[in-house]
Amino acid sequence: MEQLIKYVNEVSPITKEAEDDFLNIFRKGKLTRNDYFATYGEYSSKIAFVCSGTLRAFYRSKKGQEYNKTIFIPPCFIAAYSSLITRNKNQIYIQALEDCEVLIANYTRASELYDKHHCLERFSRKLSESFFVAKEHREIDIVLLSATERYAKFQKDFPGLEQRIPQYHIASYLGVTPTQLSRIRKELSLP
Secondary structure: HHHHHHHHHHHHHOHHHHHHHHHHOOOEEEEEOOOEEEEOOOOOEEEEEEEEEEEEEEEEEEOOOOOEEEEEOOOEEEEEEHHHOOOOOOOOOOEOOOOEEEEEHHHHHHHHHHHHHHHHHHHHHHHHHHHHHHHHHHHHHHOOOOOHHHHHHHHHHOOHHHHOOOHHHHHHHHHOOOOHHHHHHHHHHOO
């Protein structure tokens, strides 16, 4: 729980009373590798703070092809936000790529705290803004950077992760095939 409060206060400081109320809505949880936090077609109702482990958000085509949209490493929040906000069914999956320790809360209970603690509402706004900026940067990278440049950025943004998760997940995240990623790695003389 200390990791959660530290993260929140780094994004936007909150009061001690807000800390106490915010912590009271979370419970400890675990996700085993390959477990789903969110699945396509369900209505989401929860958010989680990732303390350890790695997850991915992805889409699956009608033909079964998967496209990794986001990779989450701690500390961070995860949720199927579109479903939470619109109250529509999920369009994405969120899956653990490694065993994860998370703190889970009901989204409605979290958002109810905004009226009582405006500092939590400010935190949520700043967090949303940072997600938007990260999403925009990712979209720009996919369009403007070469596959090799995207791979170099991946290595910088996620140091050591490529030794812990399957290469095909990295390829999907980069928007290349596993064969293309293998060629890029070979060109860069990586194992």
